[in-house]
Amino acid sequence: AQSVAQPEDQVNVAEGNPLTVKCTYSVSGNPYLFWYVQYPNRGLQFLLKYITGDNLVKGSYGFEAEFNKSQTSFHLKKPSALVSDSALYFCAVRSYYNQGGKLIFGQGTELSVKP
Amino acid sequence: EAGVTQFPSHSVIEKGQTVTLRCDPISGHDNLYWYRRVMGKEIKFLLHFVKESKQDESGMPNNRFLAERTGGTYSTLKVQPAELEDSGVYFCASSQAGVYAYEQYFGPGTRLTVT
Known part of the structure; x- marks a missing residue:
């Protein structure tokens, strides 16, 4: 069965x-x-x-994520957090074999960035 | 370009009543998806349209839920009769035709409360 795990309900980070x-x-x-x-x-x-190619993908607002096949992970990262990054973050996966395109989501992680 | 829109943004109904949610996808997007997030849990897939045809409805919880997409444009999701456990946020998403590696664009969601 397909699944996604986001082990932390909340992440707290200081700005910068x-x-x-x-x-x-x-x-x-x-x-x-x-x-998302x-x-x-x-x-x-x-x-x-991440679809294929370089394991490090860059996205919007300075975020990036690294695909690690051996650890089956796709952690989201940002070098310097902003207060405005505080939000709910969802990881999702789709299998190549699932031609319908439906996404399987994790439970979400609440990111809180304090000044 | 207008994004995915959903109506209403909030709906509060009593158990046993009927509610209809509407989704307008991004113009030209053949794929339309419905998802639901219940009680802070993960976002779960409900069904997928390709144009006006149901491609995958494996996530529909039961026959109290009916989705339509007449003419391949907007979609409606009707819950009849509503039960308490139907409360949650219902998201609609759309994506381009063809290659399913394309990202899905989500609407703001409809928060449904069944009392």
Whole structure:
């Protein structure tokens, strides 16, 4: 069965410090991996995706994520956190074999960046 | 370019009543998805349309839920009769036709409360 785990319900970071939001996945075949962010009272916004190629992918707002096949992980990172990065972050996966395209999401991680 | 829109943004109904949620995808997007997030848990897939055809409805919880996409444009999701456990945030997403590696664009969601 396909699944995504975000082991931390909440991550607290001081502004200016690096941040990491963890994600591991389980899927048959090659994974397509995505990160989305939800700001308060807003919908999900696409941040970045890994389809193939370079394991380090860069996305919106200075975020990046590293695909690690051996550890089945796709952690979201940012070198220097901003207070405005505070939001709910979702990791999602789709199997290459799932031609329908439905996404399997993790439970979400609440990121709080303090000044 | 207008994003995915959903109506209403909030709905409060009593158990046993009927509610219809609407989603307008991004113009030209053939793929339309419905997802639901219940009680702070993970976002779960409900169903997928390709144009007006249901491609995958494996996530629909039961026959109280009916989704339509007449003419391949907007979609409606009807819950009849609503139960307490149907409360949650219902998201709609759309993506381009063809290659399913494309990211899905999400609407702001409809928060449904069944009392």
